[in-house]
Amino acid sequence: MHLIIRAAGAGAGMLSRLLAKNPNNLYDRMEKDARVRIVFTASSEEEAEAVIFVTPDPVELVKGASSAHNDITQYINDREFVVSSLFCTYIRSALGTALNGKTKEAYLPWVERKLALELTFGPVASNLPDVVLEGLFTALGYEVMLERGHAGYTFDLKSRSSVRYIRLKGMQTLQTALRQLFVLIPALDDYKHYYISEDEVDKIRRYGEGWLEDHPQRGLILKRTLRFADAIRQYESLTSGGDPLEGTQAPDEASGEMAETAEKEALFPRVAAAAAEAGAAPKVRLNDLRYAAIADVVENLSLRRSIVDFGSGEGKLSARLSSVPGVREIKAVEPSATAQLRAMDRFARLEGKAGVPVPEPVTGSLFYYDESLRSKDVMILCEVIEHIDEYRLGRVMETIFHEYAPGALIITTPNKEYNEVYEMDQEEMRHGDHRFEWSREAFAAWCSRWTEAYNYSVRLSGIGEFVQDYGYPTQMAIFTKEDTL
């Protein structure tokens, strides 16, 4: 990780003075566990160049790394090499005088003077596309040159290198140029080594003074440096200037792989159109419709004291069901600890509400047997079965009907026919993890298989916006245990 500052022409000789470094000496200090060095390759009055580079201790750097990433990537990563907030931290004290502008009185006039600067730094690991990256600096009046790393391998691996080298040219005071880099280098980098504290907000405010307020990409810069809405709001209130932030999120360089969205329904025009024709209220998410429909079914069951919500995820449905009158116990069964933690936050908010049972998070899944789930009044599999390979589903259902034997079993699953309404391809599924999606006929046939084998009856219905010939987006089956008398 390094930064090269080059000054040419009038005042170039001032570079070393503004940096408060004797160009004939080598600067070599330890900053935390990193060695920070500065050497001048030139120091005449017309041309001066300082090379600032940092060598972190590779052994110390990976010590005590977070156990959340307990794999080799914790040890083999680019932190040792690329410019980042870490780099800025290391070099801050070496460049302290220049950053503060508190130089010797004799050189003070030069603090305010613009010099013909060339700033070179890298390597940069950033997912911002070239054009966005360039834009960040051209907006500040620099000429930008980008260089990519070397990405030729003996086998087909990548089309271009994932590291870049940046060279900026422009007229700027040394202090402002450095301050710009201290804000923009962390913004470019894909990774942050610190938690966002108030100090950080203050630092951005100080370093950004006089240029960041009016930067056209201010929103993007803040988002990438401060990351959290609270911190950004705090910054905004401190500076109380600039346009409100909007539309500033630049696409990732690797934009091909969009994060998997749970629902595609929200994006589809024909549904919206259908809703509009029906003069419907603003579109409610299908998820919420499902929860409401299930709560409705549960409320109309005569036996509804105890409920098992299988695959409860972040606990939205369980929390919703806790307010259904007559429900006394909800077991929210979910294998993922991360989801379960979020569910627990949600459930904690129900604590202390009169007459509302707080759902109990239970670690578990349909592939295991849990005797504590036997003979409950209601068992719910909301958008669960389609995540199970069809050939495994039989055994799962055997366990439910034979071992758990709930009073009622509610199952929801996508209606494949409706995908056409969403203008999806024939073979496309609504979620990457769906193992199947069934037509209404297939689902009905599957349901009757279970009513034939077990003493249950079934009622089929749908959830969401009905479209003629396609049905509802979600299918629902309500199995009820027949009296054995």
Added chain:
Amino acid sequence: MTDRQEGQRVIPFPHGGIVVLVGPSNSGKTTLLRRLVQEGVLLQTEIVSSDDYRTLVGDVEYIDWKGRPREEADILYGDYQLLSNLAFEAMNTVVSMRCRLGKLTVVDATHLQPEYRRKYIDLAAGHDLPCAAWILDLPEQTLLERDKSRDQPRGRQRVKQQFVQFKRSLRGLRDEGFDFTYMLKETESVQFIRKKNPLLAEIGAGVDVIGDIHGCYDEMLELLGRLGYTPDDAGLYRHPDGRTLISVGDVMSRGPKSLDTMRFWKKHCDAGTARMIDSNHGWKIARYLSGRQVTLGHGDENIAAELAQLALEAGGEEADALREELKQFLLSAPSHLVLCREGVRRVVVAHAGIRDEYIGKQSKRIQDFCRYGDTDGLDATGAPVRKEWYVEHESGELIVWGHDPRPYPTVVKNTVNIDQGAVFGGSLTAYRYPEQKFVSVKAYQDYARDPDSPLIRWERGRFSPPNLRKLVEGYSVMTDAYGEISVRGEFVKAAIDTVSHFTIPMEELVYIPPTMSPAPAVSADEAYLEHPREAIAYYRSQGVKTMVAEKKHMGSRAVLLLFRDEAAAVPYVGRPTLGTVYTRTGRAFFGKDTETEVLSRLSSDLHQAGYWARYDTDLLLLDAEIIPWNLKARELIATQYAHVAEAAAMDREQLLGKLREAENAGRDVSGWVQEMEGKLKNARVFREAFQQYCWDTSGLDGVRIAPFHTLAHSGRTFFDQSHLWHMEHGRELAGVSPLFMETEFRTVTSEADEADVIRWWEELTEDGHEGIVIKPETFIVRSGKGLIQPAIKVRGRKYLHIIYGMDYLQPDNLARLKLRKTGKKERHALMECALSVESVERFIRKEPLERMHECVLAALSLESDPVDPRL
């Protein structure tokens, strides 16, 4: 303790429980107890006295109100009543706590009222302990005389009053519910002795616990022979080391030779070389022989038939004598046995199971539990609920039990079931302790011929989903190789999530490849972090003479489970499939289409080569490395290794250029230039290192599978085969399919071999290969008490750049990296090895899914427990 004299009355103490003294003041209760303490029969702490507790609670043991004016007497009497009540409350709390610990407590108070005595009867029964009454019945005259010489005489009137009360209460006392009552007219000539707990036994030279025999006498004799027991001149089977035989009960009924078997156990128990505990069939037969009205069923009728036959052959008298003998024998069988070593409870033998709080105690409730197990487990429809007492076993003893037949010894939470349904055509099992080994004999036939036998029902439930409650809060697996392995709840939960979301179906996840440690010692050579010398030295120090050194391919670990055809998979995994290929974390190795292609390709190659027929097997289970590395790790290589290589090269190239400029400009940076040249070289080595393991593939072209362990065929695992066999089998497979490749290896026995292997390793690794793995000749090797590492990896100097970073060889970095600690990695490697062997064994024995999965889940749980991934 005084010697017992002829004709002297002897009264035994129960080993635990409550002894209630009954007798008016001055009847000599305290004096008697003082004597027993002096004799050493009783501990002072085993006595609680109402007098003492009155003093403890209220500073005085008695409040005298006689001779006071009426008003004062009333107040004082009231005070005394209150004091007494509180003293009893405090005392009974202590008695109750002592009962919880199973201790003996003697209560020193008058206990003249039946309701006072009742309290102790209930208290003892509530803790499954006996309650005895010792009644001191002395003449009134004696009482009155003694009262006069007391510090605080109770007074003539009160003594007389108590005496009348005492005499009145004597009448119904025997029917109050005491387990024992003793009437004592005097105590001087009586000897009191302490009884030992009859349920306790010493482990001594070791025990062999035999599972449910059910009259399978011939199988039993064969089993005894295998255990090393031989008959002496008197026909008693003895073990040369003096081991003890123990039966878990149900030695009779259902099978062909119940009488012979019962006679055998009676004879050996009488001789003191064996113990047999009570059981459901034993109790039924005991009552039958006692002449009680019982309906004989479930094979108990065979005994009546055998006895009738005996009467016919040997005469009614002999048959009656045997009936009487066996009756006494069965009635005296203890509910369970607690086997101790140096006074510490280690093993509990109970027929159908036991609750922790019952261990070492005996009561009707406990006897019933030990005979029948947890019987309140029926749901509304009358079907048995899957409620299992052993799930709640938390105390440290190992519980050995039978009663509930299953095809293989089952270890759950420190309990071992050894009923393998011999009479249903299963096998007869012996459990050896302290060796913790199973020895079993296959039944000669299915004697019971029950179409709904427990073994048949077991087979039907093979693929029932695992019981989450047994696992989720942490559990332990008893492995053959390592003994008990415990995993913590937090890691189990992470593993359950993995299995529920990401892995292949648990029925097909039969084995998790164990992790492997480098040698405990780093290289002594300052130029290396790892070197074969230390690995070989490790094995030599553990007494290993022959080692196998195998080339370590740098690709991705994979497990291949292949079936002869789709139908052959059904008995093993419950669905038709050609097999599966999965990663070391249990995820599918290939995408669906590629997997299908790989499986059908391998299937057809194996068929063509006649592999299935040659080995008469339906399945082939392989542990392998699939290369190239980029096949599976492309994303990781691109975003981590290549990215880091590009960053490092860019940084160092640019800096080197600038430093040279600075040098030309006259700065004194020659040291820095040199440093940067070295570092740039390191970056280039790093960049080259990972490219060694990568090449382009197209479909299956360029993909190679290198099996290094052939784990199993139908009905057979190969953990008993040497690694030379495994290597040769790998070579054979390479001849069968072009997808397979063999692995180079060397054998190490001599010093010359060692030098040869080091040379080979140097060549390989200098060429950029990952390194080698050194293994002892056999799979599982023990040294002293423990298992030793089944394999040690020795990675090459170049390869380690991609593990420890490109500058790891710089002396100050290397010196610090050499401080690494491998302890946890080694422990995990041993445990995972034991678990993986265990799960494959269980899979091949077609044990229930739950039994296999508990091993797999434990291995996955260990993998969620963080260990330095660079090791």
